[in-house]
Amino acid sequence: MTGEPVRRLDEGALRALVPRVLGGLVRRGEDFDAAEDALQEALLEALRVWPGHPPRDPRAWLTAVATRRLVDARRSEAARRRREETTDPEWRPAATEQGDDTLFLLFCCCHPDLAPTSQVALTLRAVGGLTTGEIADAFYVPAATMAQRISRAKRTLRGRPLDQPGDLAVVLRVLYLIYTTGHAGRVDLAGEAIRLARQLTLATEEPEARGLLALMLLNHARLPARLDPEGRIVTLDRQDRGLWDTREIAEGVRVLQSALARERPGRYQIEAAIAALHDDAATAAETDWPQILAWYDDLVxxxxxxxxxxxxxxxxxxxxxxxxxxxxxxxxxxxxxxxxxxxxxxxxxxxxxxxxxxxxxxxxxxxxxxxxxxxxxxxxxxxxxxxxxxxxxxxxx
CATH class of the missing domain: 1.25.40.10 (Tetratricopeptide repeat domain)
Structure with a gap:
């Protein structure tokens, strides 16, 4: 998308840019809460301006406008008025913002100063793009309660150094929750979780990161067969295995093998191995249950x-x-x-x-x-x- 003119306003593409732009702002040292507010203002401006004047680089445009809103917020009212009309749609991001800042934002949302429930909620809000109401539904709490929880999380991060984000185990757990949330059909987040997991495997040698990616791929491959034409659940033993994505299965197996080769098996690797055995069976009757039981013994x-x-x-x-x-x-x-x-x-x-x-x-x-x-x-x-x-x-x- 970067470097190509936007011919029409694509709200889906605009939404996909949000975590990348927010991550870039936070990486530069901006306050999390203030950066999110500034970005919301930039998005409103984009909805107004882009249909008639599409930017050459949408991400850079959003970053530029959000940055100016942050600058304005830190200066006097008079300075803010002088800068309101000076947005440059051709602004270019700094080198550190050219990469995928979504992953950095993910680690920030899993900051160790946050409670686990807040880590998950903030990640689903900032990285996953779920509304507060959708997150509240996932947690079975009122929307007002979830809004307060997210606000407290952002207040906790205020003034905290974000050069030491949450540990990998928490990030993996949150990523998997994003995947299962998307997998359930509430919001299409399964693909985004897989994309983030791919990025994570490039940033760490931890085999559990590869194990999680493999698990998601091997489960996701069966998605086309999980529901019948009427939308009813089809159990694994009754699924049409011809609908499974064999390319995704093959990739999941390769990723799993690279993880297991490090000889440090963990939960996600073992669960992926179980999923691989199910995917490998041509029919339900051919499932290698003895091997699956052996893996479950290791998991327990x-x-x-x-x-x-x-x-x-x-x-x-x-x-x-x-x-x-x-x-x-x-x-x-x-x-x-x-x-x-x-x-x-x-x-x-x-x-x-x-x-x-x-x-x-x-x-x-x-x-x-x-x-x-x-x-x-x-x-x-x-x-x-x-x-x-x-x-x-x-x-x-």
Whole structure:
């Protein structure tokens, strides 16, 4: 986009520029909150000016206008009035702003002085471009509460040096949340999360960064088959594997292999290895469940008390146990989680799957129905209702 005239106002492209421009301003040492306010003013100016006078370099134009707003804010009212009409649309950014400043902004949003919830919220707002209302929905809190949380986060960063942004583990966790938020369809952020992960792998040798990129690619490759034409969820075992993106799978496997070659496996690498085994199977029946179980054993071993600290991993392992050692063995594994997550819909859904695998269709129908009653996502609830109905119909037959 840089260096090419804008023929018409593309609000999507304009929105994509926001984190890059904001990151460049913050990199120069501008206050985070003030820079965001100045950029908002620049965006309003762009909506007014660009349709009739498109800039040669949109990013440079936004940076120039936002910079002038910051300068104006620091000077007297008289100085600000003298500069209001002096915006130069051909301004060129400094060398440090020519690169992708989105990644720098991502690390700043994960500053160690911020609480984890604030790191995630600020990243989704500043880097992901979600509205405050959308972020509030993701956290199941009122919009006013989320607005206050984001404002407090920006106030916390005020005056803080941003040369020591948040650690990599936090950045990876936030990136994955951005991916799953986009993956859920609320906002199309999955592609942006993958792009940022690619940038991250160029900036660090940490294998977990590559593991996360591989995990996202291997999961994203199955996206075209996850919903049927009516928008209903299609489970992995029933998906049309001909719809999977084989190029994305191949890239994910290459990235994963480069990470595992460093012999420092972590959570994202192990989860990516599990995803790769699912993607490698030509049919559901050909899934290499023994290898998947072995990887789940490694995943569970990462935590001292996996049942309490990582129940999702133990739950996933229960499914693998059911396919390798029999459904009854898998159900016994889920019993260990009853007191920890027995009130969650996923626990009941897994029980339904294992009962169905065991041939106990009445128990499967009851478990799926219980899972549906506890699900908060409409699409997932409807999917579980259909599975319960299908199991009940088969049991009656």
């Amino acid at each position: 071993a990462l935590t001292a008390e996996p049942v309490r600290q990582d129940p999702a991993a133990v739950l996933g392992r229960s499914v693998a146990v059911g396919h390798v050692l029999g459904a009854a063995a898998g159900l016994r594994e889920t019993d260990r989680l009853r007191d920890v997550i027995g009130d969650r819909h996923r626990w009941h859904a897994v029980r339904g799957h294992l009962h169905e695998l065991d041939g106990d269709l009445e128990a499967a129908a009851l478990a799926y129905a219980e899972a549906a009653s506890r699900a908060t996502n409409v699409a997932e609830r409807d999917h579980l209702v259909r599975r319960a109905a299908r199991a009940r119909a088969r049991a009656d037959a």
